[in-house]
Amino acid sequence: MKRKFDAEVGKVLQLMIHSVYENHSIFLRELISNASDACEKLRYEAMTHHDLLGDTLEITVKIHKEDNMLTIEDNGIGMSEDELINNLGTIASSGTQKFLETLSSTQTSKQQGASQSGAETSSKFIGQFGVGFYSVFMVAAQVKVYSTKLHSDQTYIWQSDGSGEYEVFPHSLTLKRGTVVELTLKPTEIEYLDKHTIKHIIKTYSDHIAFPIHLIDEEGKIEQINTGQALWRKKPSEITEEEYSDCYHYLAKTPDTPFMTIHTHIEGTVSYTSLLFVPTVKPYDLFHPDRKTRVKLYIKRVFIADDNVSLIPKYLRFLRGVIDSDDLPLNISRESLQHNSNAHKISQSIVKKVLSSLKKKAEEEKEEYLKFWNIFGEVLKEGLCKIALPEKESLLEICRFYSTKSDDDLISLQEYIDRMAEGQNEIYYLTGEKLESLRINPQLEGFKERGIEVLLLKDTVDDFWVNAINQYKNKELQLITRENLNLESVTKENGETNDANQEVQKEDEEVLTYIKSQLGSRVSKVVASVKLVSSPACLSIPDGAMNIKMEKMLMEQKQLSRRSSKILEINTKHPIISRLKSLLSQTHDNTRGEDLSTPTTLVELIFAQACLISGEGIEDPCVLANLINQAILGSFGSDHPA
Numbered sequence: 236m237k238r239k240f241d242a243e244v245g246k247v248l249q250l251m252i253h254s255v256y257e258n259h260s261i262f263l264r265e266l267i268s269n270a271s272d273a274c275e276k277l278r279y280e281a282m283t284h285h286d287l288l289g290d291t292l293e294i295t296v297k298i299h300k301e302d303n304m305l306t307i308e309d310n311g312i313g314m315s316e317d318e319l320i321n322n323l324g325t326i327a328s329s330g331t332q333k334f335l336e337t338l339s340s341t342q343t344s345k346q347q348g349a350s351q352s353g354a355e356t357s358s359k360f361i362g363q364f365g366v367g368f369y370s371v372f373m374v375a376a377q378v379k380v381y382s383t384k385l386h387s388d389q390t391y392i393w394q395s396d397g398s399g400e401y402e403v404f405p406h407s408l409t410l411k412r413g414t415v416v417e418l419t420l421k422p423t424e425i426e427y428l429d430k431h432t433i434k435h436i437i438k439t440y441s442d443h444i445a446f447p448i449h450l451i452d453e454e455g456k457i458e459q460i461n462t463g464q465a466l467w468r469k470k471p472s473e474i475t476e477e478e479y480s481d482c483y484h485y486l487a488k489t490p491d492t493p494f495m496t497i498h499t500h501i502e503g504t505v506s507y508t509s510l511l512f513v514p515t516v517k518p519y520d521l522f523h524p525d526r527k528t529r530v531k532l533y534i535k536r537v538f539i540a541d542d543n544v545s546l547i548p549k550y551l552r553f554l555r556g557v558i559d560s561d562d563l564p565l566n567i568s569r570e571s572l573q574h575n576s577n578a579h580k581i582s583q584s585i586v587k588k589v590l591s592s593l594k595k596k597a598e599e600e601k602e603e604y605l606k607f608w609n610i611f612g613e614v615l616k617e618g619l620c621k622i623a624l625p626e627k628e629s630l631l632e633i634c635r636f637y638s639t640k641s642d643d644d645l646i647s648l649q650e651y652i653d654r655m656a657e658g659q660n661e662i663y664y665l666t667g668e669k670l671e672s673l674r675i676n677p678q679l680e681g682f683k684e685r686g687i688e689v690l691l692l693k694d695t696v697d698d699f700w701v702n703a704i705n706q707y708k709n710k711e712l713q714l715i716t717r718e719n720l721n722l723e724s725v726t727k728e729n730g731e732t733n734d735a736n737q738e739v740q741k742e743d744e745e746v747l748t749y750i751k752s753q754l755g756s757r758v759s760k761v762v763a764s765v766k767l768v769s770s771p772a773c774l775s776i777p778d779g780a781m782n783i784k785m786e787k788m789l790m791e792q793k794q795l796s797r798r799s800s801k802i803l804e805i806n807t808k809h810p811i812i813s814r815l816k817s818l819l820s821q822t823h824d825n826t827r828g829e830d831l832s833t834p835t836t837l838v839e840l841i842f843a844q845a846c847l848i849s850g851e852g853i854e855d856p857c858v859l860a861n862l863i864n865q866a867i868l869g870s871f872g873s874d875h876p877a
Contacts, residue, residue: 237400240324247369248397259374259424263296263433264440265367266307266416267448268485270294273311273414274446275538277385280312282537282565287385294444296437296460297451300428303420309446310413314382319393319403323368323380367488372397374427377419383410428453434460443482445536465536467510467557471498483512486531487555491515494607497556497592505580507560511589514553517610521553528552533559534567545573546582550618550630551589553611558585583625590629597633597647605645608635612694619700631707637670637691639679648707656686658725661713662706664690666697666784667850677770677848678715684768685725689715698785714782715766716849718775718802722765743807746816753838756800764804771809772845774801783850803845811841836862 240248274292281287295308314322371378380393390410395401426432430452437448437460448461466474466482483493493512500508511530520527528547532539536559546558562577572578597604608615618630635645640654651662663682667673673691682689692701701712713720743763751761759777767773776782780799781789789795805812818834843859846852853859 236404237402238320238324239400240395244324244369245399248372248399259370260427260432260436261367261440262370262374263307263427263436264485265370267294267296267437267441267444269368270307270309270311270414271441271444271446273309273313275311277310277312277412278537279539280385291447293447293449295449295451296433298428298430298433298453300453303422303425303428305418305420305427305433306415307418308413308415310411313384313387313413314380314391315384315387316391316403316405318384319380319382319391323393324401324403369397371416371418374420374424375418376421379417380414381406381410381417382414383412385412434458437461439481440485443485445538465533465557465559467498467508467559468536470500474498482510483555486557487512487514487529489514489516489518493555494603495592495596497589499585499588501584505560505562505577505584507558507562507581507584509556509558509585509588511554511556511585513593513607513611514555515607515610518553521611521614526552528554530554531557533557534563534565535559535561537565539565539567546578546585548582548586548618550615551586553614554589586626587629590626590633593633594629597635605635608645613696616694616696616700620696620703622703627704628707631704636664637673637693638688639674639683639691640688651688651690652708652710654688656688656725659687660710661721662690662710663687663713663715664692664701665715666692666701666782668784669693677773678766678775680768680770681722681764681766682715685722687722687725695788698782698788702785714776716773716775716782718762718777720765740807742816746807746812746819747805749815749819749834750803750805750838750841753835754803754842757842758803759800761803761805763807767804767806767809769809770848771806771811772841773804774845774849774851775804777802787850787852798851801849801851803842805841811837815841836865840866 239245271294274294277287278292290310292310295306297306297308299306375397377396378394381390382393383390388409390406390408391403392406393401393403420427430450433450437450441448442461443464443466444461445463445465447459447463450458450460452458466478479496479498480492483496484490487493491514494515495513497509497511497513499511518529526549527542528544528549529542529552530544530547531541532544532546544558547554558581560577560581562581563572563575567575567578593604593607596607612635615630616634618624619627619634621627624630631648633647635647636651638646638651648662665673665676665678667676670691670693673693679689692698701714704712706712747761747763751758754761758774764773774783777799783801786795786798790798815834815837818837839858840862843853843862
């Protein structure tokens with residue numbers, strides 16, 4: 236019975252069949268990779284069922300020139316009828332849509348005259364999105380997949396010409412366990428029947444495969460093409476940069492050059508080898524809700540798992556590579572791995588090595604490191620949210636931040652501490668959504684005047700980790716929107732003493748009391764500000780209360796029912812406040828006014844402005860609009876209609 240492909244598969248097939256990519260050879264890389272996975276799965280099963288491996292696990296590529304065919308065969312775990320349908324008829328990868336967008340945009344660019352290298356680069360992303368099998372339709376007019384599942388005596392065939400339909404049905408003969416992919420090549424793709432071409436592709440992309448890859452040419456000659464030696468088991472001094480690069484491309488399935496390669500052999504209380512790569516491009520699923528890690532785990536060179544290995548914390552999920560240990564039990568599960576003492580030691584050692592390597596890179600190649608940070612910094616900071624994180628200080632050392640004393644540069648916390656103002660004991664910071672808005676926030680005015688640097692934190696994760704980490708190198712982290720900031724001991728840049736705590740004048744007390752009486756419970760209190768210089772008012776947060784941005788997020792998620800009352804800080808020296816003082820000395824009218832000359836109207840505008848700037852929001856925008864209209868009319872000396 237013929238079946239239609241899943242809708243997304245159909246889109247992928249059309250892009251593959253009508254592909255403009257010159258580098259069609261990646262189809263062989265993908266098929267060999269799939270064959271290797273099938274062998275790995277069987278070897279894993281054999282750890283508890285030793286009788287399963289009656290023969291050597293291997294992959295065979297065979298050339299059939301007379302029939303214009305190429306076959307790729309493995310004796311791995313095989314697929315059942317349902318697995319053929321689910322694996323080859325649908326795409327479950329969350330990155331499928333991203334792949335389609337990438338492939339479509341590249342094809343458009345190519346048609347508009349983009350370079351060949353750009354097209355080839357994009358084509359190498361095919362395996363990254365879980366659609367690697369469909370690359371066969373770039374070279375094949377007809378594809379047949381014969382497969383016999385482990386413990387089954389029934390062989391099934393999956394076949395399609397890529398036109399939108401496929402068939403799956405039982406085969407009359409039972410083949411041995413495993414899978415055979417049979418490709419009838421297009422007339423334009425006969426170069427893939429040349430044994431030298433096939434050998435070159437296998438050596439380039441698949442030399443690191445742990446299973447023998449044999450090539451059988453048209454004369455029946457059998458030759459093993461790959462070395463079958465795990466690259467990570469070799470000494471770093473014996474490995475070329477090209478070999479590292481090829482291994483990275485195979486593991487990460489991306490065409491970029493790794494930002495950093497970390498190859499480690501550890502012998503001692505626990506022994507392990509790790510070969511880890513830091514990409515230079517953002518993986519498509521970096522912020523997927525699953526937050527999967529993508530480092531492969533081997534035990535005694537036996538493949539165990541290729542994602543969500545707990546040896547790699549979630550905040551390092553951008554890493555690609557392998558970990559191989561002889562000190563973990565072969566029958567270990569993902570669940571027991573989390574509670575295994577040796578696994579815990581290996582994890583700690585790996586994290587320490589990765590963080591120290593990043594720190595060294597940051598010190599020696601600052602500009603290159605900042606490129607890395609702009610891509611992966613937000614992910615790294617997720618690690619700071621874990622209060623008990625043992626490596627939190629090492630992680631903080633490699634974090635970089637924008638500040639009021641740096642334009643587009645990012646600084647470390649140590650650089651911040653080194654240039655603290657005299658008498659300053661806190662690391663001040665401000666959180667927000669956009670860097671441009673943070674730089675002009677009124678709450679910074681007093682800090683700038685005193686020469687106090689403030690870190691500007693714009694990422695969503697910043698609102699979380701600052702609640703988990705209170706200090707760095709005995710310097711307390713202080714949000715500048717909180718009340719009771721102690722700026723008295725900080726000396727201004729010109730050497731003048733701080734006037735932050737000057738006594739509040741009687742007329743100031745009166746205006747503060749009046750504003751509080753007008754706003755009522757909408758604010759917890761009204762105080763004279765020590766932070767504002769050129770702005771009339773701002774909101775601050777009571778000690779122990781949640782910051783405004785975090786509160787807003789929780790309200791949007793329906794985890795909070797209402798906002799908390801904030802503190803309204805008033806710049807008693809501002810001309811608008813002086814105007815309010817003057818109006819209060821002339822009238823005792825406590826009712827809501829109808830024009831700008833009325834104190835109550837002015838108070839409402841001052842409060843609304845403070846709310847908007849802080850991100851607090853306005854309860855009734857229509858009321859504010861009316862007040863603004865009155866202010867505009869008043870500025871022209873006009874009377875609005877009654």
